[in-house]
Each structure stands twice: as C-alpha cells, then as structure tokens.
Amino acid sequence: MGLKDSVLRLSVACSIALMPLHLNADYLKFDKDLTHIKEKKSNNFEQFYKNLCERIYIDTKFNFLTLAHNQKLIKDENEAEKIKKQIKVLDKVIDTAQKRINNKNQEMFIKDNEKVFYACVALKNILNEMLDEDFMKIVGKMSKEELNNIDIVKYAKGVLKAQMDSQNV
Numbered sequence: 001m002g003l004k005d006s007v008l009r010l011s012v013a014c015s016i017a018l019m020p021l022h023l024n025a026d027y028l029k030f031d032k033d034l035t036h037i038k039e040k041k042s043n044n045f046e047q048f049y050k051n052l053c054e055r056i057y058i059d060t061k062f063n064f065l066t067l068a069h070n071q072k073l074i075k076d077e078n079e080a081e082k083i084k085k086q087i088k089v090l091d092k093v094i095d096t097a098q099k100r101i102n103n104k105n106q107e108m109f110i111k112d113n114e115k116v117f118y119a120c121v122a123l124k125n126i127l128n129e130m131l132d133e134d135f136m137k138i139v140g141k142m143s144k145e146e147l148n149n150i151d152i153v154k155y156a157k158g159v160l161k162a163q164m165d166s167q168n169v
Helices: 003-017 021-029 033-043 045-069 077-102 104-131 133-138 144-148 152-167
Strands: none
Touching: 045 104, 045 144, 077 104, 104 133, 104 152
C-alpha cells in the first residue's frame, strides 16, 4: 500500500469519525424553538440559526466529497456499524429538515433548511452505496471529473427522484 492510499484511508477514517454530530445535535434540538423566532430575534437567534445551517451544510458537503473521492466498499464490520449509526443520525436530521421546510411558521429559514436537507440526503446516499456490495461492483466510485463538477443539491435531488421512481414501479 502506497503513501497516497494510506493518507486517503486516514482522511476517510477521520472524515467519518469527525462528522458534524455536534452540529446535527444542535440542529435537532431547535425543533420547537423556531416557532417562537420573533421572541428570539433580539438575541441574534436568526443569525445563529442561519450560521448553524451553513456550518452543517459545509461540513456535510466536505464529508460527502471526501467519501465520494475515496469511495470503496466497507467490508469491516466495525466500520459498517459506525456508518449505520451515522445514517441513523442523518435520517433524523433529514426528517427534521423536511418538517421545517414544510412548516409555514419557519418560512424565513426554508433555504437554510433545504441546504441541510439536501446535503444530508447526498451524504446518506454515499454512505449507503459504500455498504452495498452489489452497487459498488456494478457502478463503482465517481470519477474525478464528476466530483470536480458536482453540485451536491442537484445530486441529492437526483437521488430523491430515483427513489421516488423506484417506488412507483
């Protein structure tokens, strides 16, 4: 194994280990607080929430790109369990973001919540792909050209469309 492979493996391991769990936890705990946003404006809550969403988006996009760049089948059971736990956290964040996007009382944060939603959908998809041996054999990882030109929001929308299409078959 070369130095480049070792560095990439370490990078992927660190990326998974340092996923923005604390940011996701902060995002999830604001479930009821957002309905009282007018009371919170004086405390800069609006800017804090927008910054939180942006940090989640940036960290999640970084993790997505890191994992997509070195996308390999995860065979190690311990690694697979860690990834499954991350997917459960992402599911909670995705559900929460979807509720906030649809909540009329939170219209001022729709774009912020959409960024969180789509970034988490994209990351969850990459993680699921890395656990799916059949998928990795058939499709493999993304090319460098694809990664250089990727729009994470469009990618996530494509994933959601494919999921809807497969359910309608």
